[in-house]
Amino acid sequence: MNIGETRIFYPAGILRTIDMAEGKLDVAVLLQSYISPWDLAAEKAFLEELGFNYSYLDGSEIPFTDKKDKNNAGYLICPKSRTETLSSHIIRHL
Numbered sequence: 001m002n003i004g005e006t007r008i009f010y011p012a013g014i015l016r017t018i019d020m021a022e023g024k025l026d027v028a029v030l031l032q033s034y035i036s037p038w039d040l041a042a043e044k045a046f047l048e049e050l051g052f053n054y055s056y057l058d059g060s061e062i063p064f065t066d067k068k069d070k071n072n073a074g075y076l077i078c079p080k081s082r083t084e085t086l087s088s089h090i091i092r093h094l
Contacts (some may be wrong), residue, residue: 011033016042020077021050027086029057030075036066053080057094059087 041064044054057063057074073094078086081093 016077017046020052022049026078027082028075028077029090030077032074034068035070035075037066045079051080053083055060055083055087057087057090059083 014063016025016028020028021094039056040062044062047054054062054075055058056069056072058077059076063073073091076087076090
């Protein structure tokens with residue numbers, strides 16, 4: 001996948017956002033089945049403006065509703081160009 005192991009990490013909160021904005025982190029995988037919309041909205045908007053995609057692990061869009069998706073295994077934040085490849089690799093290993 002041409003992403004070095006040191007550039008894939010599972011950090012939390014604002015540190016993840018800062019590292020991604022500064023180019024220190026390429027991919028974040030959040031293994032949580034639910035994050036409330038108000039907890040991810042600002043980070044999602046900010047990172048998407050920088051060219052990242054913030055989606056469910058399978059690559060599908062995150063709806064801004066308060067309903068939990070029972071099939072959701074987590075979230076993927078990565079460059080838009082890598083979403084399809086990374087999500088297919090991740091889903092195969094879950």
